[in-house]
Amino acid sequence: MAGWEQARRRYRLVHDVAGDFARNGPGALAEWRSAIETEFGGLDDLLRDVQRRFHTTAEARLDALIEAPPGDPEASVVAVLDEVAEIHPDLKRLLDAYADHPAVAEGTARLHRAVRAATGVDLTRTRNRTQPGRSRYEEKGPSRDRKPAYRARLRPVRAWLH
Template identity: 80%
Template sequence: MAGWEQTRRRHRLVHDVAGDFARNGPRALAAWRPAIETEFGGLDDLLRDVQRRLHTAAEARLDALIEAPPADLDTSVAAVLDEVAEIYPDLRRLLDAHASHPAVAEGTVRFHRSVRTATGVDLTRTRSDRSRYEEKGPVRDRKPVFFARLRPVCGWLH
């Protein structure tokens, strides 16, 4: 059960830190630093975990596109990334603020490579999901393309 308890603690910590960061900005991280270091060993591993969570959510949704490819795959892949950012806005903001951090940059390169391999879509040639999200903000007046499939990953851990 030790592994399960660690998973629950990390899940809660990631969402608590990201929520505080979204509300209070970078200064919020200072208050969380002891908990982050205790649970993750440092900010690097926390950011990797946040990124893994977002990428896992996106990859799960991208699988549906691979199984039944739409006519415009580029737009559909972008829509999936936008929807994941809308589901997890606090996690997205935390990663966006640390986009140049080496741990995040490495993960982004790997994710782009895996999306290109799986779908043929080159995310480096398209506008980033981050810039579209910042430009439009959370979209509440339109129904997401994959609304029926949108569920927070491991939401039952809360």
């Protein structure tokens, strides 16, 4: 039962910290420092856990996408990632604020490699759009050297993440 209780404490803490961060900005983390250090040992492991939760949702949805190949893989992958950002806006906001932090950058690079390997969609070539209603994962432009966007025989995204 100790493991289950720890998992529940961490779940609550991650969502409480992310929610407070979304409402009050970076200063909110100072109020949570003691709880973060007690439960996670520091900010690095909290950020990894936030990212793991966010990426787990994305991976599950991307696996479903791979099972039923889309007509436009790039748009479909972007739509999945946008959908996950809508499901977990507080987690996304925290991850975006710490995108350059080594713990977050490492996980982001791993997800991008996995998506590229599984779907052919290169998320490293995307950028945030500033126009409302448009995707945060817009591609900068066409690439002549890119492999086909979708390959018929793909393994699930999760297979490349571990």
